[in-house]
Amino acid sequence: VTATAEGLRAFIGWTADEREDAVEAGHLRRFAEAIGDPDARWLDEAPPTFTASFLTEPPPLPPGWDRGSSWLNAGDRFELLAPIRAGDVIRSRTVLSDIYEKSGRSGELLFLVYETEFRDARGRLAVRHRGTRLRR
Amino acid sequence: MTPRVGDELPELVKHPTTRQLVQYAGASGDLYEMHYDQEFARALELPGVILHGLLKTAFLGELATKWSRDWGRLTVLDATYRGMDLPRAPLRCRARVSAVRGRNVDLEVWTEDARGGRTTIGTATIESRT
Numbered sequence: 474v475t476a477t478a479e480g481l482r483a484f485i486g487w488t489a490d491e492r493e494d495a496v497e498a499g500h501l502r503r504f505a506e507a508i509g510d511p512d513a514r515w516l517d518e519a520p521p522t523f524t525a526s527f528l529t530e531p532p533p534l535p536p537g538w539d540r541g542s543s544w545l546n547a548g549d550r551f552e553l554l555a556p557i558r559a560g561d562v563i564r565s566r567t568v569l570s571d572i573y574e575k576s577g578r579s580g581e582l583l584f585l586v587y588e589t590e591f592r593d594a595r596g597r598l599a600v601r602h603r604g605t606r607l608r609r
Numbered sequence: 610m611t612p613r614v615g616d617e618l619p620e621l622v623k624h625p626t627t628r629q630l631v632q633y634a635g636a637s638g639d640l641y642e643m644h645y646d647q648e649f650a651r652a653l654e655l656p657g658v659i660l661h662g663l664l665k666t667a668f669l670g671e672l673a674t675k676w677s678r679d680w681g682r683l684t685v686l687d688a689t690y691r692g693m694d695l696p697r698a699p700l701r702c703r704a705r706v707s708a709v710r711g712r713n714v715d716l717e718v719w720t721e722d723a724r725g726g727r728t729t730i731g732t733a734t735i736e737s738r739t
Binding site for chain 2: 500503504506507508509510512514520521522525526528530531543544545546547548549550551552553554605609
């Protein structure tokens with residue numbers, strides 16, 4: 474770990490503001506059209522990556538962060554625990570869960586890992602997401 | 610449906626356009642200019658606007674859910690982006706059964722560009738209903 478990354482690791486654990494998003498039928502339809510998936514089931518049920526639309530992208534940075542100016546997406550993981558349907562209200566909270574550097578062809582690369590849990594109105598965990606973002 | 614290790618799924622070939630990137634930006638709320646503003650993308654030393662990684666993951670989600678529609682439920686979809694993809698180029702979305710663990714079927718999933726390079730690699734798990 475470089476000295477820079479070591480300093481930035483103090484930001485690990487920072488939590489973004491909670492979000493509340495209603496799952497609207499029109500949004501499901503527009504999302505399915507945008508990804509080009511013709512399956513009619515997505516008119517009522519959220520397709521696997523739908524909760525990405527309830528993530529703040531590009532991702533939020535903690536107050537005081539001053540490193541880099543652009544983003545690349547390095548990876549996404551979805552754990553799909555319960556279906557999300559039109560009419561659901563989803564609450565989510567994103568935690569900056571890890572920060573690390575790796576050597577790449579163009580020098581040191583800085584990765585930020587964000588973890589988000591999406592819960593339905595009864596508090597049941599529906600989707601767990603982990604996003605790895607490259608800060609440049 | 611009895612998936613076996615090594616079985617390859619019917620591939621899905623996508624033909625993303627800049628229009629689709631704009632559509633995805635709007636539907637997902639990810640308005641990062643890298644995906645629809647050519648000047649912005651070139652200023653970041655990219656060859657032009659590039660596909661959202663999450664759009665590629667959505668394509669892999671379509672591949673896995675279409676294949677398992679009648680017998681299972683997708684429970685994990687995990688993607689790592691290794692290369693950038695540009696609009697107006699065909700993108701092959703492929704998968705192969707890597708393990709069968711009781712009711713769970715694990716897949717190796719990937720996207721492949723026109724030169725055969727794997728620009729996204731990942732895994733998926735489908736839980737069988739029976």
